[in-house]
Amino acid sequence: xxxxxxxxxxxxxxxxxxxxxxxxxxxxxxxxxxxxxxxxxxxxxxxxxxxxxxxxxxxxxxxxxxxxxxxxxxxxxxxxxxxxxxxxxxxxxxxxxxxxxxxxxxxxxxxxxxxxxxxxxxxxxxxxxxxxxxxxxxxxxxxxxxxxxxxxxxxxxxxxxxxxxxxxxxxxxxxxxxxxxxxxxxxxxxxxxxxxxxxxxxxxxxxxxxxxxxxxxxxxxxxxxxxxxxxxxxxxxxxxxxxxxxxxxxxxxxxxxxxxxxxxxxxxxxxxxxxxxxxxxxxxxxxxxxxxxxxxxxxxxxxxxxxxxxxxxxxxxxxxxxxxxxxxxxxxxxxxxxxxxxxxxxxxxxxxxxxxxxxxxxxxxxxxxxxxxxxxxxxxxxxxxxxxxxxxxxxxxxxxxxxxxxxxxxxxxxxxxxxxxxxxxxxxxxxxxxxxxxxxxxxxxxxxxxxxxxx
Amino acid sequence: xxxxxxxxxxxxxxxxxxxxxxxxxxxxxxxxxxxxxxxxxxxxxxxxxxxxxxxxxxxxxxxxxxxxxxxxxxxxxxxxxxxxxxxxxxxxxxxxxxxxxxxxxxxxxxxxxxxxxxxxxxxxxxxxxxxxxxxxxxxxxxxxxxxxxxxxxxxxxxxxxxxxxxxxxxxxxxxxxxxxxxxxxxxxxxxxxxxxxxxxxxxxxxxxxxxxxxxxxxxxxxxxxxxxxxxxxxxxxxxxxxxxxxxxxxxxxxxxxxxxxxxxxxxxxxxxxxxxxxxxxxxxxxxxxxxxxxxxxxxxxxxxxxxxxxxxxxxxxxxxxxxxxxxxxxxxxxxxxxxxxxxxxxxxxxxxxxxxxxxxxxxxxxxxxxxxxxxxxxxxxxxxxxxxxxxxxxxxxxxxxxxxxxxxxxxxxxxxxxxxxxxxxxxxxxxxxxxxxxxxxxxxxxxxxxxxxxxxxxxxxxxxxxxxxxxxxxxxxxxxxxxxxxxxxxx
Numbered sequence: 020x021x022x023x024x025x026x027x028x029x030x031x032x033x034x035x036x037x038x039x040x041x042x043x044x045x046x047x048x049x050x051x052x053x054x055x056x057x058x059x060x061x062x063x064x065x066x067x068x069x070x071x072x073x074x075x076x077x078x079x080x081x082x083x084x085x086x087x088x089x090x091x092x093x094x095x096x097x098x099x100x101x102x103x104x105x106x107x108x109x110x111x112x113x114x115x116x117x118x119x120x121x122x123x124x125x126x127x128x129x130x131x132x133x134x135x136x137x138x139x140x141x142x143x144x145x146x147x148x149x150x151x152x153x154x155x156x157x158x159x160x161x162x163x164x165x166x167x168x169x170x171x172x173x174x175x176x177x178x179x180x181x182x183x184x185x186x187x188x189x190x191x192x193x194x195x196x197x198x199x200x201x202x203x204x205x206x207x208x209x210x211x212x213x214x215x216x217x218x219x220x221x222x223x224x225x226x227x228x229x230x231x232x233x234x235x236x237x238x239x240x241x242x243x244x245x246x247x248x249x250x251x252x253x254x255x256x257x258x259x260x261x262x263x264x265x266x267x268x269x270x271x272x273x274x275x276x277x278x279x280x281x282x283x284x285x286x287x288x289x290x291x292x293x294x295x296x297x298x299x300x301x302x303x304x305x306x307x308x309x310x311x312x313x314x315x316x317x318x319x320x321x322x323x324x325x326x327x328x329x330x331x332x333x334x335x336x337x338x339x340x341x342x343x344x345x346x347x348x349x350x351x352x353x354x355x356x357x358x359x360x361x362x363x364x365x366x367x368x369x370x371x372x373x374x375x376x377x378x379x380x381x382x383x384x385x386x387x388x389x390x391x392x393x394x395x396x397x398x399x400x401x402x403x404x405x406x407x408x409x410x411x412x413x414x415x416x417x418x419x420x421x422x423x424x425x426x427x428x429x430x431x432x433x434x435x436x437x438x439x440x441x442x443x444x445x446x447x448x449x450x451x452x453x454x455x456x457x458x459x460x461x462x463x464x465x466x467x468x469x470x471x472x473x474x
Numbered sequence: 475x476x477x478x479x480x481x482x483x484x485x486x487x488x489x490x491x492x493x494x495x496x497x498x499x500x501x502x503x504x505x506x507x508x509x510x511x512x513x514x515x516x517x518x519x520x521x522x523x524x525x526x527x528x529x530x531x532x533x534x535x536x537x538x539x540x541x542x543x544x545x546x547x548x549x550x551x552x553x554x555x556x557x558x559x560x561x562x563x564x565x566x567x568x569x570x571x572x573x574x575x576x577x578x579x580x581x582x583x584x585x586x587x588x589x590x591x592x593x594x595x596x597x598x599x600x601x602x603x604x605x606x607x608x609x610x611x612x613x614x615x616x617x618x619x620x621x622x623x624x625x626x627x628x629x630x631x632x633x634x635x636x637x638x639x640x641x642x643x644x645x646x647x648x649x650x651x652x653x654x655x656x657x658x659x660x661x662x663x664x665x666x667x668x669x670x671x672x673x674x675x676x677x678x679x680x681x682x683x684x685x686x687x688x689x690x691x692x693x694x695x696x697x698x699x700x701x702x703x704x705x706x707x708x709x710x711x712x713x714x715x716x717x718x719x720x721x722x723x724x725x726x727x728x729x730x731x732x733x734x735x736x737x738x739x740x741x742x743x744x745x746x747x748x749x750x751x752x753x754x755x756x757x758x759x760x761x762x763x764x765x766x767x768x769x770x771x772x773x774x775x776x777x778x779x780x781x782x783x784x785x786x787x788x789x790x791x792x793x794x795x796x797x798x799x800x801x802x803x804x805x806x807x808x809x810x811x812x813x814x815x816x817x818x819x820x821x822x823x824x825x826x827x828x829x830x831x832x833x834x835x836x837x838x839x840x841x842x843x844x845x846x847x848x849x850x851x852x853x854x855x856x857x858x859x860x861x862x863x864x865x866x867x868x869x870x871x872x873x874x875x876x877x878x879x880x881x882x883x884x885x886x887x888x889x890x891x892x893x894x895x896x897x898x899x900x901x902x903x904x905x906x907x908x909x910x911x912x913x914x915x916x917x918x919x920x921x922x923x924x925x926x927x928x929x930x931x932x933x934x935x936x937x938x939x940x941x942x943x944x945x946x947x948x949x950x951x952x953x954x955x956x957x958x959x960x961x962x963x964x965x
Contacts, residue, residue, distance in 0.1 A: 028589060029568065029582045029583075029585035029586040029588075029589055030537065030566055030567070030568060030569075030585070030586030030587075030589045030590060031542075031545075031546075031565075031566070031567050031568070031569040032564060032565065032566055032590075032593075033549070033564055033565045034542060034545060034546035034549060034565050034567060034569065036542050036546050036569070037542065037543075037546050037547050038541065038542050038543035038546055038547055040543065041543070041547055056513070059605075060519050060605055060636040060637040061510060061515050061516075061517060061518070061519050061636070061640070062518050062519025062520075062521055062522050062544075062605075062636035063519075063543060063636070064515075065516075065517055065518040065519065065522060066518070066522070066543065066544070066547040066548040067543075067547055069548070069551065070547050070548070070551075072880075072881075073551070076881075077881060078858075078881035078882070078885065082513050082514075082515075083512070083513075083515050084512045084513070085510035085511065085512045085513075085515040086637060087510070087637045087638070087639070088635075088637045088638055091605070091609060091637055092609075097512075098512040099512070101511065101512040101513060102512035102513030103513065104513070105511060105512060105513030105514045106513040106514075109513075109514060120543065121540070121541040121543060121575075121605070121606040122605040122606055122609065122636075122637065125575055125606050125609050125610060126609065155541075155572070156541035156542060156543040156606070157541040157542070157570050157571050157572055157574070157575055157606065158571070158572055160542070228885055228887070228926075229885065232858065232859060232862050232882070232885065232886075234858070234859075377569075396549070396550060396565075399550070399560070399563060399564075416551070
């Protein structure tokens with residue numbers, strides 16, 4: 020439905036996009052006792068680390084191979100080896116996830132090859148899992164790095180095995196918060212399944228206060244769980260960008276899969292319920308019947324405020340898909356839509372045009388919009404445009420509770436709808452005596468209040 | 475890259491640097507970049523440092539030439555405030571793609587400069603080099619030269635790609651870019667005998683504005699602040715100042731020294747943190763200006779202001795004195811801030827149980843010794859585990875540090891205060907010290923601590939499992955400690 024356009028300009032202004040390597044690093048953070056490591060200069064890690072600390076308000080485990088000018092040119096084999104040995108010695112993780120960067124990809128480091136040599140040289144590392152994923156900074160965006168990391172984890176670590184009854188895999192896309200994942204786990208368990216969620220940020224980045232101090236991630240998918248994903252009954256991938264990982268798991272271990280692009284919205288939740296009912300042979304538990312009814316009621320109540328509203332949204336493709344469809348399904352118009360990277364979902368979006376661009380592009384198209392939805396970097400443009408601003412996505416550094424924003428499931432959708440409708444309600448314009456007098460004049464001071472005045 | 479390596483060598487051999495002076499000829503040649511340990515390194519890169527140093531110049535377009543990571547992952551993340559233009563908070567990057575890596579990114583860079591001038595028309599554009607574009611050989615100096623000629627507007631190369639070293643090196647390379655391309659290129663409309671430069675002050679949380687009213691009262695004009703709340707023209711005119719104050723010693727010493735050499739602008743090293751330091755700084759500014767020919771009555775005027783402000787400060791401290799007496803503070807921060815904050819906190823009766831000296835010069839360390847005594851607990855490189863343990867053992871009541879180690883304290887359920895560049899409160903000058911003390915007091919006496927340290931109901935009932943938390947001070951951080959290396963984890 021939408022035409023997808025790559026913006027033709029040389030200089031990106033106010034980037035919406037973040038890099039693939041830190042997307043991969045965050046995926047690695049959803050593993051238990053893991054040390055995500057970027058193969059690049061120390062700054063590559065420092066920027067990602069600061070970004071995550073500000074978003075999650077948590078200590079963030081992340082390391083670097085600390086490449087410099089000379090080691091880059093000579094090749095980073097020694098640095099990768101030293102990094103692994105140092106991390107192994109100091110932090111004793113179960114798994115090290117290494118993502119490359121623009122620097123080492125430009126040089127062309129063959130890290131998979133390095134790892135083979137390092138393995139042979141250091142038999143003491145036999146129990147340590149090391150997974151490498153290639154994520155040059157200059158290709159794709161955050162969610163691409165996340166997707167590649169998950170696919171590589173499955174490829175390297177999943178093992179085929181006799182089916183474990185009731186066990187299912189949930190491949191969680193980067194659009195899901197720790198809160199979403201907790202919600203999803205509950206839903207699966209309510210149908211009697213034992214879900215293996217990969218990556219599982221709900222264990223590691225949910226902001227709990229541990230009794231111990233750990234240099235690695237605390238909580239998340241364990242190495243054992245990762246291995247037995249090959250023995251699950253089926254896989255549910257949440258987010259189109261999780262398709263490759265699901266396919267990989269099927270090819271390697273024969274686990275059948277389904278992809279649900281999102282779990283936000285009535286239709287998406289209904290599909291999940293049908294799927295789980297079918298797979299488990301159990302009827303949907305009463306609490307979800309009740310929650311569905313609540314969501315339906317929320318939609319009835321909210322549509323007065325969402326109908327006809329013009330939305331400006333900047334988000335990664337899979338987050339955009341969920342939120343965009345929810346709003347379009349509530350009668351809002353996706354007026355200005357910008358995303359970070361290519362995805363088969365984009366052309367199916369209910370919008371005229373989807374731009375792969377930056378926040379400057381979004382700002383230029385948002386003049387008449389009623390609501391801006393993007394990550395925290397939208398704060399400056401929201402101020403300039405003087406329109407309400409709903410923060411969604413990563414990074415969210417100027418608000419607390421980013422990890423617990425739930426938009427998945429009936430409940431999550433219901434709360435998101437209320438949140439959005441409340442924003443419109445609080446922005447409602449009080450009718451004035453002259454509102455209806457000069458409607459033909461160019462003043463247009465009240466172009467946006469005609470809908471508000473209608474109720 | 476030849477010119478760059480030469481520049482790096484030159485910056486390392488800084489004659490005015492105390493650390494460098496103390497070295498042997500051989501060590502001096504090696505430079506001062508410590509070899510980073512892969513897998514156990516922390517901190518930003520040279521590009522990060524260059525950006526920190528220059529981004530506070532508010533009306534300039536800061537264009538990052540490189541892949542999305544360098545700007546996309548980090549833009550608009552610092553608290554330098556502006557009294558005018560907001561352009562410095564706009565993120566500009568060439569966001570190079572795979573084809574640029576193969577064919578070179580110079581054309582895209584040139585076009586980017588053109589687009590920025592057409593759309594934003596800034597007085598100047600700073601172009602930051604990054605690792606990837608340096609590696610493929612993009613010559614940003616040449617592109618900037620061509621763009622300057624073509625568009626008739628200063629386009630300044632800042633050649634500090636991340637992989638040449640750490641943040642501190644980046645600060646200095648940024649300083650070199652200012653010296654080579656900006657300082658001395660324009661003339662001020664007028665000058666006065668009271669014109670000063672402040673070098674190495676970034677106006678974080680608006681701290682420059684805590685000091686400026688007093689300078690205004692003294693009759694002193696900040697001709698240029700490099701770089702807090704600065705405009706391009708001010709930096710370009712800064713060579714006409716009569717004297718300079720260098721605030722953050724490690725970051726921009728090269729600017730202060732070279733401006734002294736080139737333009738005979740004497741400088742002193744000072745700090746706006748702490749009462750004694752603040753007063754000394756005001757006195758030094760007045761003294762240097764008088765030495766350079768300003769009327770001597772400036773000294774008296776300054777002294778009167780100092781007397782008044784100090785008295786007001788101590789009066790403001792009265793309510794806190796009893797509450798903060800003997801409070802034990804662990805101070806983890808870099809360089810100049812260590813000794814200046816140490817003296818400040820001691821002034822109100824707090825006890826400093828340890829301070830980091832990782833980034834401090836010999837001189838800094840000497841100052842700390844003078845302040846804290848010969849047995850001063852100076853921490854060279856403290857691991858998160860050690861910080862956690864110090865808090866756990868109640869060797870400290872509160873930790874003051876940068877945002878990265880915040881969670882070491884908070885997860886230990888101990889008070890913590892942000893004193894680094896992401897902080898939201900301004901702590902400079904006399905009023906800033908009052909704020910700092912008030913924030914420490916607010917933090918220490920928040921009733922929340924008692925609640926969060928209380929054990930959960932199930933921990934109270936269970937006999938077998940000892941409670942990991944307890945309201946008793948010494949036990950409140952209980953629980954086994956993993957061995958925590960000095961990994962960046964929390965860094």
